[in-house]
Amino acid sequence: MNLLIIGAPGTGKGTMSSLLTADFNIKHISTGDMLRQAIRENTPVGIEAKKYMDGGNLVPDSIIHDIIIERLGNEDKDVSFLFDGYPRTVPQAEDLDNILHSFNRKLDAVIALDIAEESLVKRITGRRLCRNCSTIYNLYFKPTKVAGICDKCGGELFQRKDDSTESLSVRLQEYHRNTEGVLRYYQDKGLVHYFNADQSADQVYAEIKAYLEGIE
16 A cells, blocks of 8 residues: 655654554655665765755755655565655656656555644644653643653753744745645545544544555
């Protein structure tokens, strides 16, 4: 079963991906991870990608295309996959279809995590991490007993730069600008199924699992 998971920052894509890869014996494929691996291994694609990344520039679609072919044609040739964070644009989605077709493969489903923006803002901007043990808290949903102090080790809590209101606003604008078109693209193919991500992770995953077991 080959899947794609789509969701705004903070909807729980990482958690769902971990559970799905374990239960359905599929490979989690992140283009960011693939790029970093290619750079570590000094592959031709990795060398080219590093030039852009070192310069602080986006890696062009042509290189993403090559790295996906490299991955699906070799390491993950016979493995079911879960794409996360890609495709981000309609041209990338069209290119992925062509790549999969060349390997006689296809997407079976697109998992779309949906959540009210108000809840999403609280999830992200309310998030706090312990500087000492990295335990995650939330001012709204999982506060500490003493403000600013970790319940486990007594360490100081802090807010990541990416979790600020300003940073989240930029990330959401980018997400909506690109992803809405991608979702429409896959909706026209009848592949998209929406899940309410404004629930506990256990509830969300139970619904996703039941759906996928029904289409296996």
